[in-house]
Amino acid sequence: MRATTSVLLVFAAGIMFSLLLLNNDGLLIQIWINFADDVDFLIRQHIYLVVLSGGLAILIAVPLGVWLSRPYMRKFAEGAMQGLNVGTTVPTLAVLALSMSFLGIGVLPAIFALWIATLLPIVRNTYVGIREVPGFLIEAATGMGMTRTQILLRIELPNALYVIFAGIRTALAINVGTVPLAFLIGAGGLGELIFTGIALDNIEMMLAGAIPVALLAMLVDFIFLQIQTWSISRGVNPLR
Amino acid sequence: MIRMENLTKVFDTPGGDVTAVNNVNMEVPAGEICILLGPSGCGKTTTLKMINGLIPKSAGKIFIDGKDTDTVNPVQLRRNIGYVIQQIGLFPNMTIEDNICVVPDLLGWEKAKSRKRAAELLELVNLVPSAFLKRYPKELSGGQQQRVGVIRALAADPPVLLMDEPFGAIDPINRAVIQDEFLKMQKELKKTIMFVSHDIDEAIKMADKVAIFKDGILEQYSAPDDLLARPTNDFIASFLGQDRTLKRLSLLSVGDVKFGEEYKVHGEGDLANAIGQMKELGHQNIVVTGPQGRARAFLHLNDILGKKGVIEEYRQALPAVANVKEDLKTAVSTMFRHDVSWLACVDDDGFYKGYITQKAISHALSAIYRDEKQNTLR
Amino acid sequence: MDILLFMLDNLSLIGQRTWEHVSIVGVAVGIAILTGVPIGIAITQSKRAADIVLGIASVIVTIPSVALFGLMIPILSIIGQGVGYLPAVIAVLLYSQLPIIRNTYVAITNVDPAMREAAKGLGMTTIQRLMRVEIPLAVPVVMVGVRVAVVMNIGITAIAAYIGAGGLGTFISRGISQTDPRQLITGAIAVSVLAIVADYFLLFIQQKLTPPQSSEKIDG
Numbered sequence: 001m002r003a004t005t006s007v008l009l010v011f012a013a014g015i016m017f018s019l020l021l022l023n024n025d026g027l028l029i030q031i032w033i034n035f036a037d038d039v040d041f042l043i044r045q046h047i048y049l050v051v052l053s054g055g056l057a058i059l060i061a062v063p064l065g066v067w068l069s070r071p072y073m074r075k076f077a078e079g080a081m082q083g084l085n086v087g088t089t090v091p092t093l094a095v096l097a098l099s100m101s102f103l104g105i106g107v108l109p110a111i112f113a114l115w116i117a118t119l120l121p122i123v124r125n126t127y128v129g130i131r132e133v134p135g136f137l138i139e140a141a142t143g144m145g146m147t148r149t150q151i152l153l154r155i156e157l158p159n160a161l162y163v164i165f166a167g168i169r170t171a172l173a174i175n176v177g178t179v180p181l182a183f184l185i186g187a188g189g190l191g192e193l194i195f196t197g198i199a200l201d202n203i204e205m206m207l208a209g210a211i212p213v214a215l216l217a218m219l220v221d222f223i224f225l226q227i228q229t230w231s232i233s234r235g236v237n238p239l240r
Numbered sequence: 241m242i243r244m245e246n247l248t249k250v251f252d253t254p255g256g257d258v259t260a261v262n263n264v265n266m267e268v269p270a271g272e273i274c275i276l277l278g279p280s281g282c283g284k285t286t287t288l289k290m291i292n293g294l295i296p297k298s299a300g301k302i303f304i305d306g307k308d309t310d311t312v313n314p315v316q317l318r319r320n321i322g323y324v325i326q327q328i329g330l331f332p333n334m335t336i337e338d339n340i341c342v343v344p345d346l347l348g349w350e351k352a353k354s355r356k357r358a359a360e361l362l363e364l365v366n367l368v369p370s371a372f373l374k375r376y377p378k379e380l381s382g383g384q385q386q387r388v389g390v391i392r393a394l395a396a397d398p399p400v401l402l403m404d405e406p407f408g409a410i411d412p413i414n415r416a417v418i419q420d421e422f423l424k425m426q427k428e429l430k431k432t433i434m435f436v437s438h439d440i441d442e443a444i445k446m447a448d449k450v451a452i453f454k455d456g457i458l459e460q461y462s463a464p465d466d467l468l469a470r471p472t473n474d475f476i477a478s479f480l481g482q483d484r485t486l487k488r489l490s491l492l493s494v495g496d497v498k499f500g501e502e503y504k505v506h507g508e509g510d511l512a513n514a515i516g517q518m519k520e521l522g523h524q525n526i527v528v529t530g531p532q533g534r535a536r537a538f539l540h541l542n543d544i545l546g547k548k549g550v551i552e553e554y555r556q557a558l559p560a561v562a563n564v565k566e567d568l569k570t571a572v573s574t575m576f577r578h579d580v581s582w583l584a585c586v587d588d589d590g591f592y593k594g595y596i597t598q599k600a601i602s603h604a605l606s607a608i609y610r611d612e613k614q615n616t617l618r
Numbered sequence: 619m620d621i622l623l624f625m626l627d628n629l630s631l632i633g634q635r636t637w638e639h640v641s642i643v644g645v646a647v648g649i650a651i652l653t654g655v656p657i658g659i660a661i662t663q664s665k666r667a668a669d670i671v672l673g674i675a676s677v678i679v680t681i682p683s684v685a686l687f688g689l690m691i692p693i694l695s696i697i698g699q700g701v702g703y704l705p706a707v708i709a710v711l712l713y714s715q716l717p718i719i720r721n722t723y724v725a726i727t728n729v730d731p732a733m734r735e736a737a738k739g740l741g742m743t744t745i746q747r748l749m750r751v752e753i754p755l756a757v758p759v760v761m762v763g764v765r766v767a768v769v770m771n772i773g774i775t776a777i778a779a780y781i782g783a784g785g786l787g788t789f790i791s792r793g794i795s796q797t798d799p800r801q802l803i804t805g806a807i808a809v810s811v812l813a814i815v816a817d818y819f820l821l822f823i824q825q826k827l828t829p830p831q832s833s834e835k836i837d838g
Contacts (some may be wrong), residue, residue: 015760064752089771089813094806097790101799101806140329143292143402144343144392145319159334167696177682181777194688198701203692210688214681221680233333235376 035208046189053114065126110187125167129160247300262456273432322393322401330377361391462552495564501594533591626801629678639785642668646710658722721763725756758828765820780803
């Protein structure tokens with residue numbers, strides 16, 4: 001229900017915005033003519049940054065969160081969570097700036113900063129999601145003769161999956177929102193059109209960057225919302 | 241069969257060692273329900289959880305069907321012991337079918353076989369398989385979840401069942417229904433069951449034997465009637481309550497105490513015959529039956545003494561009857577309600593089966609003490 | 619060492635930019651509370667309205683701040699305010715709506731029905747119930763939303779330096795353009811510290827506003 005509303009809203013917003021721009025001397029068409037090639041090139045860089053940093057973050061963060069949730073990590077995990085909570089408070093621009101001051105400019109420091117910023121919420125949600133699985137379910141599973149690995153794979157992860165996915169969506173929203181800033185430390189992407197447009201007071205150029213960035217963000221969120229909705233068992237999925 | 245020898249559990253707490261279970265020796269015979277009863281923290285749950293190794297024991301031995309459980313891998317052991325917990329613990333991410341099949345799947349049963357079994361088990365507890373197999377736990381009521389929790393433990397047909405306050409989380413009405421269903425099931429399945437409860441009435445109703453714990457020590461281990469009649473110490477007596485003798489009423493059925501099935505008169509019969517029977521017995525009343533033997537009414541001696549004629553004229557309506565299947569608690573309650581000292585007993589079809597009197601009931605309750613006296617006198 | 623000296627030399631500038639930063643976030647979140655809470659309360663009356671409003675608010679949050687700034691420039695340029703303080707405040711205001719509206723809505727819809735019944739039973743009108751029962755119970759939850767909004771928007775305001783809104787982001791933007799690690803790190807640390815301090819401060823207030831929980835039931 002929420003998902004369909006969101007989609008409709010995105011279309012409505014898109015259409016309204018287009019009308020606004022088309023009335024303004026066909027601004028959108030102007031942008032299309034002038035910046036299609038730039039957008040085509042930069043969007044590839046942009047998506048590359050999102051996929052690489054986001055993908056690496058998911059691949060590392062979920063196992064990390066699982067590891068922190070293991071009983072033998074309990075003492076260490078609470079401290080680590082405190083650290084993660086502080087870490088997620090740090091603004092992404094600051095993360096980029098710090099990454100740049102240590103690693104210089106270019107794609108690598110950008111990916112590293114994006115990776116860190118994306119990693120933290122996923123680790124946290126994976127940890128919290130697994131720890132929130134009620135103890136009596138673990139007791140029931142143990143009592144029925146599941147091994148620790150079976151409990152993790154059949155009980156803990158499936159029951160934490162919704163929370164883990166919520167973390168992934170939050171993290172990807174942060175990621176997609178931060179990628180335009182990657183241009184500032186020399187990693188390219190659609191941020192180039194936005195920031196250059198602002199600096200040159202060139203509204204067409206700026207919109208040529210801003211519109212695809214906004215649409216991409218909505219698209220990513222929409223895709224992961226669909227995955228979250230349809231891949232998680234109905235028994236533990238409030239979306240269904 | 242479950243046997244425990246010198247079973248002990250010492251917890252290592254910051255405040256020093258705490259002995260939760262102290263040198264317990266007991267045996268649950270195959271096919272019986274043993275209920276562990278006692279106040280909070282008495283060690284009953286710890287004892288139960290040591291059997292399937294959820295809590296490692298500190299000392300002692302546990303044998304299941306004669307086999308020392310130390311020689312079995314705990315994971316394998318648990319797959320062969322049914323386990324039901326108070327919170328039910330259905331896995332919310334799995335359908336009811338998958339929940340029931342957890343242990344069969346772990347044991348590597350063929351899918352077709354385990355799925356068929358799931359459907360059979362659902363039918364056993366009166367849940368329509370086609371409607372429930374594909375549902376998720378959150379789509380079931382508490383009572384339905386409880387039933388699934390129990391049949392899940394039975395799925396792989398384990399000889400032994402451990403239950404930790406399995407009916408603790410449901411409302412009293414549903415609890416009674418599920419308890420009855422469970423007893424009916426047990427009559428056929430004959431599992432060896434160890435069951436933790438804090439509800440004395442539940443223990444009396446369900447158990448073949450009750451084990452009472454206090455501070456980790458097994459205080460008394462006897463059949464419910466024996467326990468109520470002869471608590472071995474003051475703690476048990478007060479734990480069972482001052483009304484423990486009354487609780488025994490629910491252990492006996494009307495059929496156990498009723499008598500005098502042959503004393504009755506037919507509605508068309510002769511008044512003189514009735515008077516004769518009553519005088520012979522020294523009774524003030526006699527039941528009047530219909531042509532096929534159903535209890536219809538009664539005659540009171542004073543009403544008919546010196547009268548002549550047909551029974552029909554003098555009979556009075558029975559204020560109430562007792563079904564032979566009822567427990568004595570219900571029968572006594574009926575007597576008090578109608579302010580009578582006897583009741584005619586009938587079967588499900590209303591046929592007269594004898595009668596019970598308050599005197600006979602108190603006689604039955606005290607029988608156990610009389611036996612005792614005779615034994616000591618002898 | 620360089621960086622420390624730079625910080626000490628520029629303490630007053632850091633203070634000034636921190637103040638700019640705080641004022642953007644403070645004003646915008648303040649307005650957001652004044653709009654978001656009533657909206658959150660209003661939509662408890664209709665599930666449909668709630669779906670629509672929360673839907674819009676969540677779409678807004680998905681839009682990256684850089685893009686939102688960009689999209690606002692042509693619109694706000696009409697009144698000559700395309701860059702600077704106003705778009706920054708508007709952006710923060712928009713982003714703050716979701717956490718505040720959602721938490722208000724959730725808090726009020728989650729008020730224990732028994733408590734609502736009790737209030738009704740005491741003869742309270744809907745308005746009285748809202749003022750005396752539901753809103754007081756909802757305040758801590760709304761504070762969580764405010765906290766989320768503030769922390770998120772301290773980060774977004776840092777980016778607003780690029781549209782000339784001032785604030786601590788200015789150190790970072792200058793640090794990048796002048797390849798001056800002193801400014802860069804000063805800005806990054808200052809904005810991080812601001813966010814962390816704000817988070818803890820609001821957590822403290824949130825805990826003050828939360829009534830103590832009844833002690834947990836001990837089970838045998």
